[in-house]
Amino acid sequence: MRSNESAEDYLETILILGRRLPAVRGVDIAAEMGFRKSSVSVAMKNLREKGHITVSEQGFILLTESGKKIAESVYDRHRTITEWLVSLGVKPETAEADACRIEHVISEESFEAIKKLTE
Numbered sequence: 001m002r003s004n005e006s007a008e009d010y011l012e013t014i015l016i017l018g019r020r021l022p023a024v025r026g027v028d029i030a031a032e033m034g035f036r037k038s039s040v041s042v043a044m045k046n047l048r049e050k051g052h053i054t055v056s057e058q059g060f061i062l063l064t065e066s067g068k069k070i071a072e073s074v075y076d077r078h079r080t081i082t083e084w085l086v087s088l089g090v091k092p093e094t095a096e097a098d099a100c101r102i103e104h105v106i107s108e109e110s111f112e113a114i115k116k117l118t119e
Contacts, residue, residue, distance in 0.1 A: 005104040008074045009033070010043050011052060014063055015071035023060040077103040077111055084114050 013032050017024045030040045044061060047053045052067030063071055078099050085095035106114075 006043065007047060007050070007052070008070060008104060009100075010040075010047060011063065011067050011071035012074045012078065014053065014061055015068065015075055018063070023058075025059055025061065029061070074103055077106065080111070080115050080118055081106070083118050087118065 010029065010033075013029055014024055017028050017032060021028060026037055026040045026044055029035075029044075030037045033040070044053065044055065047067065048055060050066075052064055052070065054062050054064060056062065081099040081102050082092075082095045085098060086092055090098070
């Protein structure tokens with residue numbers, strides 16, 4: 001059920017923003033990710049067409065069940081890999097940046113092994 005890396009990043013960002021803000025809008029995603037609003041609009045259209053988000057009449061972006069499942073999986077990978085790298089002595093900023101890349105390509109088997117080590 002893996003989506004592409006860009007879509008996963010957007011879904012993860014929507015999940016994180018949804019925990020911080022009362023409502024998530026495209027402008028919030030653009031600011032968080034450092035992208036232009038036009039780029040975010042194209043991405044939101046693609047995510048909506050894939051059924052991973054809905055957009056309310058007010059422009060609020062909500063994750064669907066499939067979008068939430070992907071976002072939570074990516075976020076779990078991100079947090080776990082970051083924690084693991086930090087526990088190995090990697091600087092938090094480096095661990096965070098590396099986890100952003102690793103979270104998209106690591107196998108389920110390797111991730112589960114790392115997760116066991118961090119629990």
